[in-house]
Amino acid sequence: MDDKDKQIIQLLKKNGRASYGNLGSKVGLSEGAIRKRIKTLTNSGVIRKFTVKIGEVEGAEAITLLATSPSSPTQEVSKRIKEIPNVETIYEVTGEYDIVAVITGMNVVEVNECIEKIRKVNGIMKTNTMIVLRSR
Helix, strand or coil: CCHHHHHHHHHHHHCCCCCHHHHHHHHCCCHHHHHHHHHHHHHCCCCCCCCCCCCCCCCEEEEEEEEECCCCCHHHHHHHHHCCCCEEEEEECCCCCCEEEEEEECCHHHHHHHHHHHHCCCCEEEEEEEECCCCC
16 A cells, blocks of 8 residues: 555545546546455455445444453454444454444434343443543
């Protein structure tokens, strides 16, 4: 990955719907070159997905810290949690908690239903959830 790829990624983070032509003009490459680079970045796993993020006015988001049982492999628990609808991102972390789950929904009720499903996953010992009030 070179500096042009990094510029493309930064632009896509700001606007995932930017056209190839628009990206090309900002980075100094042709539309075809941008298309090829994005395909390469996607195929190699550098770009994992393009997504829709619901605005605060229309939706709800939560960050849930999860402690797992020492007898349950964290990686397996993470896989089960990632399969639950509304779980957007999973991070395996160090510290008091083992997993961080980012949850989104159309409203707080939907987010809460997701959290209740997570609490039922075998291997989860403790949760700590924070509703996101504002993001920048």
